[in-house]
Amino acid sequence: MSLYDLIIKGVLIAQGNRIADIAISDGVIKKIEPDIKEEAKEKISGKGKLVIPAFANMHTHVPMTLFRGLGADLPLMDWLQKIIWPLEKEFVSPDFVKIGTELGVLEMIKSGTTLFIDMYFFEEMVGEVVESAGIRAGLGFGILDFPTKVAKTPDEYIKKAKKFAENIKDHKNVFPVICPHAPYTCSKNTLLKAKELAQELNLLIHIHVAETQTEVERIREEFGKTPVRYLNDIGFLGENVLCAHMVWLDAEEIDIVKETNTAVVHCPESNLKLASGIAPVPAYLGKNLRITLGTDGSASNDNLDMMEEMATMAKLHKGTSMNTSAIDATTALKIATENGFSCAGIKAGRIEEGYEADLILIDTDCPHLTPLYDPVAQVVYSARSSDIDTVICKGKVIMENKEVKTLDEERILREAQTWGDKIKNFITKHFTRD
Numbered sequence: 001m002s003l004y005d006l007i008i009k010g011v012l013i014a015q016g017n018r019i020a021d022i023a024i025s026d027g028v029i030k031k032i033e034p035d036i037k038e039e040a041k042e043k044i045s046g047k048g049k050l051v052i053p054a055f056a057n058m059h060t061h062v063p064m065t066l067f068r069g070l071g072a073d074l075p076l077m078d079w080l081q082k083i084i085w086p087l088e089k090e091f092v093s094p095d096f097v098k099i100g101t102e103l104g105v106l107e108m109i110k111s112g113t114t115l116f117i118d119m120y121f122f123e124e125m126v127g128e129v130v131e132s133a134g135i136r137a138g139l140g141f142g143i144l145d146f147p148t149k150v151a152k153t154p155d156e157y158i159k160k161a162k163k164f165a166e167n168i169k170d171h172k173n174v175f176p177v178i179c180p181h182a183p184y185t186c187s188k189n190t191l192l193k194a195k196e197l198a199q200e201l202n203l204l205i206h207i208h209v210a211e212t213q214t215e216v217e218r219i220r221e222e223f224g225k226t227p228v229r230y231l232n233d234i235g236f237l238g239e240n241v242l243c244a245h246m247v248w249l250d251a252e253e254i255d256i257v258k259e260t261n262t263a264v265v266h267c268p269e270s271n272l273k274l275a276s277g278i279a280p281v282p283a284y285l286g287k288n289l290r291i292t293l294g295t296d297g298s299a300s301n302d303n304l305d306m307m308e309e310m311a312t313m314a315k316l317h318k319g320t321s322m323n324t325s326a327i328d329a330t331t332a333l334k335i336a337t338e339n340g341f342s343c344a345g346i347k348a349g350r351i352e353e354g355y356e357a358d359l360i361l362i363d364t365d366c367p368h369l370t371p372l373y374d375p376v377a378q379v380v381y382s383a384r385s386s387d388i389d390t391v392i393c394k395g396k397v398i399m400e401n402k403e404v405k406t407l408d409e410e411r412i413l414r415e416a417q418t419w420g421d422k423i424k425n426f427i428t429k430h431f432t433r434d
């Protein structure tokens with residue numbers, strides 16, 4: 001008789017709408033059957049719960065949780081120049097990043113995310129928090145043409161990116177990603193050096209592309225073409241490139257994305273809140289592009305809740321296309337889960353034997369999930385992240401009965417509030433109202 005690490009007993013598997021036991025060992029789903037007789041070191045009851053794969057949040061700036069709620073209702077450039085950049089200049093430090101990440105990771109675990117792809121400063125600190133919290137992340141600091149606390153020149157950024165990648169490549173749960181910030185903040189030379197480094201080390205690239213019309217105009221003025229054409233012409237695009245936003249693409253650019261097999265991270269709530277526009281995702285699906293989902297930083301969203309993001313995505317595109325099946329519930333759930341893991345090269349995001357066990361259990365014993373007819377549709381359209389009861393990453397239970405086991409929630413909230421008070425004082429003293 002084999003001994004499993006963990007068995008989830010009698011749980012409703014949303015995709016397929018059937019009740020079964022799920023046996024897990026070494027972080028991998030080993031068996032899915034109605035009544036598994038073998039023993040396990042740990043057993044969880046799935047009664048009154050349904051299981052889906054955990055979420056993969058493919059575009060974040062996690063430490064920005066400490067700026068959540070600031071500069072509400074400003075357009076992107078004003079929000080960056082008047083609020084975010086001055087605050088980052090004053091406050092961003094390894095300590096800030098540590099607490100901001102703890103707060104963000106806590107929020108992500110509680111809302112069912114076990115993988116995120118992040119771009120910010122002091123990412124080695126983000127890595128430490130992720131490792132101790134027991135989830136996964138692809139990390140890189142933003143590479144820019146102008147000086148920040150990370151580096152002074154593009155060459156220095158690239159050198160540091162290489163060093164960072166070498167330092168964290170042996171970590172268990174985090175992996176390095178190369179993050180040139182955007183085509184309007186990196187020169188052609190910087191973009192190509194970042195690309196070259198990613199090729200050399202066989203890493204993903206994470207970049208913002210075609211987020212606003214202003215960006216498109218800027219690139220068109222400078223290079224005589226739109227961002228996606230420009231990136232394609234310099235040889236930057238490809239299957240290891242993860243482009244966040246991709247709001248303003250025309251039909252020919254969609255074909256370029258398809259031909260180069262470049263991946264897209266759709267960030268509907270951030271694009272809505274900053275009034276950047278709505279990415280033509282139904283057209284992307286029509287061309288079979290690789291589409292994933294992300295929240296963006298929680299200063300522009302204003303949370304890291306992938307369940308909410310998924311529901312927004314599914315409803316938004318029905319409304320704009322006047323087509324109820326523009327993104328159906330099954331597709332929405334797949335974009336928010338499996339597609340992200342797959343882009344990161346991780347075999348998770350499906351509840352199948354042989355897949356890594358990144359799973360979440362949702363408590364269905366509540367008014368808004370009763371009666372339960374169609375679990376996938378009801379997860380997308382009725383469930384809330386506060387219904388998530390259990391979170392499993394690589395076969396380890398990191399949240400149970402809504403309690404995160406790997407982080408001290410009380411301390412994190414207290415310390416985040418102390419940072420919030422400091423930031424508030426600074427704003428009162430230095431920012432003028434206009």
Ligand SMILES: [Zn+2]
Binds near residue numbers: 244
């Ligand atoms: Zn972003």
